[in-house]
């Protein structure tokens with residue numbers, strides 16, 4: 096019997112787990128996929144929004160502003176990259192009103208500082224922004240963060256404090272047994288006194304399993320292009336365009352890891368698993384990006400799609416789905432930014448309900464960055480290598496990730512079992528060659544370190560094998 | 572700080588040949604730095620024959636070819652550091668090395684960049700669809716088979732019909748996989764005729780020219796690809812889609828010179844070659860820094876890599892001994908029909924070997940060099956193809972102001 100079962104290992108579930116792990120309660124996270132951060136938290140823009148976008152008085156506005164304030168210290172503590180790069184919403188002739196409205200909205204939401212820039216100031220800050228842009232809203236407090244690192248690190252700290260994780264556990268039934276809930280995945284089950292539903296796209300279905308049919312979630316896809324690190328300095332701030340009737344437009348931003356990201360599109364779809372990219376979508380991303388940054392380079396290293404969990408209220412849905420079940424649903428953008436504040440809200444709720452009581456004395460709250468060697472000075476690197484030669488051997492050439500860092504990741508909570516899991520933790524295979532050189536080496540390391548056969552190493556879990564057994568061995 | 576006269580970054584065929592040439596030109600403290608555990612570069616995984624026809628007059632496998640040079644290096648007692656990654660080079664030629672021993676800096680009299688190249692991944696092509704397991708570059712597939720001994724796929728479509736794509740098709744077939752097709756965006760294959768014969772025709776593997784992969788299917792592992800015909804502008808033609816049920820897509824869609832270090836040095840890259848611009852001695856714009864092999868421009872034949880590397884190695888030795896002239900060079904322009912030339916600068920009053928590639932496939936052409944509007948030399952070719960690197964010996968006049976390599980139809 097657990098005090099708390101968290102359903103969903105995205106950024107919300109993981110930060111909840113981290114917040115709860117400072118108490119004496121027993122906690123288990125149930126995640127449907129083979130790793131954490133495989134949902135929206137693994138595929139989004141990674142922007143820590145300043146908070147001028149959300150409607151005043153909404154949950155989005157409240158948690159966004161609060162989350163953005165918490166983010167820098169949280170990231171520092173968890174060893175996650177966060178850069179306070181600031182954001183710009185650029186406007187073209189005719190957009191002055193829209194920019195002014197955003198400014199007013201930001202003030203009302205409590206975002207400070209905010210500034211409206213004229214064309215000259217804008218050009219001075221971002222010389223590569225379109226010469227046709229005449230006005231911009233500047234929010235110096237905005238930032239960028241690596242969303243999957245944040246998720247992994249938060250759950251890692253939680254697990255170091257004793258939180259348990261079940262992967263490949265897709266919750267499909269919940270039984271109310273009076274003193275607890277029995278949460279099933281097929282025949283397997285766990286009992287929990289309190290449930291926290293952070294199931295992203297499926298938060299509606301999970302709520303319904305406990306009898307709450309009020310929530311409805313629609314997937315809305317967003318396609319992205321990710322550009323080579325070489326282009327990472329095309330802009331230094333996150334560049335949005337003023338919203339029009341046609342929607343929010345395509346952003347151009349550096350990522351926390353130094354690449355350039357373009358996107359997302361916005362299309363309502365039906366299938367919650369449909370993460371295809373499309374020719375039209377990718378073309379729209381490039382065209383949209385060119386509107387604000389005409390000279391945007393075309394050195395694409397990968398493209399991907401993220402699915403927003405759009406709720407049926409137009410706002411975040413935070414409610415009790417059952418007497419002892421807290422649901423977070425419709426956590427679309429700015430959900431990443433809000434996540435630390437949402438976790439704080441969950442913590443307070445569970446304290447109020449007496450589920451969380453006395454704090455642990457010996458709880459861990461810090462974590463070393465997973466990929467750290469490349470950031471060090473020569474002397475610091477040398478010291479690490481002298482302690483452990485594995486830090487001297489570079490495995491991923493593009494991102495300069497060492498054997499030591501990959502090995503550490505394979506021994507650290509939450510332990511990755513897949514090639515993509517290693518990617519999300521240390522960036523091996525995320526550079527410009529996309530794992531062409533290092534994949535076989537990383538697969539070998541996963542196999543050796545976890546003691547599983549080489550041919551059982553997958554890209555991202557069951558059904559995604561990378562090889563099919565031994566070769567015939569001819570002409571070897 | 573440790574010092575070496577000539578430091579060579581990369582122990583592939585280019586690095587090995589450059590080291591031997593530098594040594595033979597009289598420099599004794601030559602150092603080769605290689606990040607892999609063995610020298611030989613990409614040749615180590617090319618266990619098919621087809622190397623060395625020009626240089627040794629016989630067909631060797633990749634490892635055999637590499638071994639010939641490795642042996643020369645050993646015989647001379649040239650110092651080789653393996654499992655050592657060069658992470659930085661400064662214009663003052665201070666080279667930073669990272670290995671299991673730690674971080675080390677070495678001051679070099681001359682540096683030869685010979686880092687080779689890497690394969691272009693799926694992302695660079697922007698093929699829409701899902702992101703399943705089962706999409707590999709040909710080189711990754713080769714490593715899985717040759718190094719790990721595991722089969723990366725059973726039903727395979729290959730995109731790209733250069734030699735690497737063709738050879739991979741044969742290799743996969745020999746290992747028991749079914750290769751359904753080799754698709755090529757262009758109306759012709761960039762591979763050698765003998766490879767089309769021996770790697771595809773002998774195994775009844777269809778070559779689909781003017782075709783490309785337009786969608787990727789399958790959530791976890793690849794389940795199929797859509798292949799479409801393309802028009803003369805290389806755009807997919809609606810209505811020509813064909814679905815291939817397969818579990819693997821192998822990409823052999825070009826190599827990109829591995830120029831991180833070159834860029835860290837502050838050297839601009841030639842957009843067409845993807846490498847630094849060099850002169851006849853393969854010296855870059857930074858004195859004492861040379862480049863050769865695939866890091867400079869992608870070669871189809873390793874034989875040419877060795878030749879080019881010898882120039883670089885010899886010149887590096889001359890530079891160290893103070894014997895390399897610093898005179899101003901003449902820029903070579905790639906004119907009509909010519910995609911690029913290497914070198915991009917030549918010495919006046921000397922015969923230069925200029926390597927070049929054509930922009931397109933055509934028949935019966937004449938290539939010629941022109942200085943200040945006056946033709947210097949010309950050469951007739953029955954067939955021009957971008958996939959085959961060509962060279963022209965150009966006697967560069969002592970007083971010319973410009974030099975252009977051009978192509979025209981044969982009269």
Ligand SMILES: Cc1cc2nc3c(=O)[nH]c(=O)nc-3n(C[C@H](O)[C@H](O)[C@H](O)COP(=O)(O)OP(=O)(O)OC[C@H]3O[C@@H](n4cnc5c(N)ncnc54)[C@H](O)[C@@H]3O)c2cc1C
Nearest residue numbers: 103105106107127134135136142266295317429430431432
């Ligand atoms: C295109 C796009 C761009 C975005 N950009 C930004 C941005 O720039 N800034 C920002 O602040 N926010 C942004 N967001 C929003 C942000 O990504 C999300 O709000 C946040 O990641 C939501 O986290 P989550 O934990 O709620 O959901 P998820 O990360 O989706 O996690 C839910 C988890 O629950 C699991 N799960 C589902 N069903 C079950 C089940 N039955 N049993 C067990 N586990 C289950 C899933 O596998 C998944 O791992 C963006 C979102 C998208 C899609």
Ligand SMILES: Cc1cc2nc3c(=O)[nH]c(=O)nc-3n(C[C@H](O)[C@H](O)[C@H](O)COP(=O)(O)OP(=O)(O)OC[C@H]3O[C@@H](n4cnc5c(N)ncnc54)[C@H](O)[C@@H]3O)c2cc1C
Nearest residue numbers: 581583584585605606612613621657686687864865872873
């Ligand atoms: C799959 C394939 C098939 C081929 N088939 C044929 C064929 O049939 N016939 C033929 O003639 N040619 C063939 N070639 C071409 C030939 O192999 C190449 O042209 C040749 O290997 C290029 O030599 P190189 O030394 O420039 O590069 P590479 O062989 O790539 O060597 C570069 C070396 O530099 C090292 N290095 C790079 N960066 C660093 C660093 N920072 N620090 C330390 N070391 C570094 C690398 O590890 C590598 O060992 C083929 C090539 C490939 C990829």
